[in-house]
Amino acid sequence: MNNRLIVALPLAALLAIPALAQTTSSSTDQSQPAAQSASTDSSSNATGKAPLAPPSREGFWGRVNPFARKKYVQRQTEPIRDRVNELDELTSTNSKSIKDTDSRAQAGIKMASDKADVADQHAVDAGNKATQAQQSAQQVTARVQTVESVVSNIDQYKASNQTEILFRSGQTVLSKNAKDAIDQMATAVKGQRGYIFEVQGFSSGKGQIAIGNSQKMAESVVRYLVLTHEIPVYRIYLVGMGNAPAPTDDAKAKHVSGGRVEISLLKNDLEQLSANTGAPATSADAAQQPK
Numbered sequence: 001m002n003n004r005l006i007v008a009l010p011l012a013a014l015l016a017i018p019a020l021a022q023t024t025s026s027s028t029d030q031s032q033p034a035a036q037s038a039s040t041d042s043s044s045n046a047t048g049k050a051p052l053a054p055p056s057r058e059g060f061w062g063r064v065n066p067f068a069r070k071k072y073v074q075r076q077t078e079p080i081r082d083r084v085n086e087l088d089e090l091t092s093t094n095s096k097s098i099k100d101t102d103s104r105a106q107a108g109i110k111m112a113s114d115k116a117d118v119a120d121q122h123a124v125d126a127g128n129k130a131t132q133a134q135q136s137a138q139q140v141t142a143r144v145q146t147v148e149s150v151v152s153n154i155d156q157y158k159a160s161n162q163t164e165i166l167f168r169s170g171q172t173v174l175s176k177n178a179k180d181a182i183d184q185m186a187t188a189v190k191g192q193r194g195y196i197f198e199v200q201g202f203s204s205g206k207g208q209i210a211i212g213n214s215q216k217m218a219e220s221v222v223r224y225l226v227l228t229h230e231i232p233v234y235r236i237y238l239v240g241m242g243n244a245p246a247p248t249d250d251a252k253a254k255h256v257s258g259g260r261v262e263i264s265l266l267k268n269d270l271e272q273l274s275a276n277t278g279a280p281a282t283s284a285d286a287a288q289q290p291k
Contacts, residue, residue, distance in 0.1 A: 203242060
């Protein structure tokens with residue numbers, strides 16, 4: 001029995017040698033294409049490095065001996081740990097780059113939004129100023145049209161009020177009723193502009209005597225206007241008509257008996273122009289305003 005075992009062991013060893021040689025050659029053949037593919041794909045990796053190589057041959061005792069497994073595992077896992085650390089650093093760098101890019105993008109968006117808000121505010125201000133300018137232009141146009149209308153009619157006076165003062169024959173003194181009537185007309189033009197008083201005297205009689213008497217009656221009215229109501233003389237037009245015929249409602253003229261004075265208040269549009277444009281009163285008109 002022992003003899004048989006001694007013969008069998010050498011035979012088994014002889015049979016195992018060819019199998020071990022075939023295994024070694026096959027592992028060598030497999031490592032060569034793997035190395036070639038690693039060199040080809042190294043440029044496409046995230047780290048830019050070649051992929052990990054397959055484990056090197058450890059020999060029979062390196063694969064079988066249990067006391068050598070710890071060092072073997074360390075040698076095999078150390079490149080993996082290094083590659084994992086590199087990937088962690090690369091991931092951290094990429095995260096920082098992404099955050100930095102995002103923060104810069106947000107800052108750019110905020111800056112653009114602020115500039116857009118400022119531009120909108122400037123546009124609103126420009127619109128308001130344009131509206132104000134248009135309103136001012138319309139006001140100026142309206143005032144210019146008013147001025148043109150007034151200037152074109154500056155010498156056109158319209159009758160505003162009229163009264164008649166009666167005198168006895170040969171008398172030139174104003175009665176109380178006559179003064180009241182004159183006061184009522186003169187008070188209405190206090191502080192105004194663009195008016196004149198037209199004073200016409202009429203007297204009975206003939207020729208120069210009638211004209212002189214009518215002149216004296218009209219002068220008494222003018223004197224009262226100037227001294228009592230401070231009406232400027234240049235605003236009063238006086239004329240003695242003598243025994244000129246006075247018109248009536250039935251268009252038939254008749255001569256007067258006794259004496260009378262017609263006082264007419266005439267106005268143009270100068271007062272309206274002053275109210276619209278706010279033009280200051282002249283020194284002559286300011287002197288007659290009540291204090």
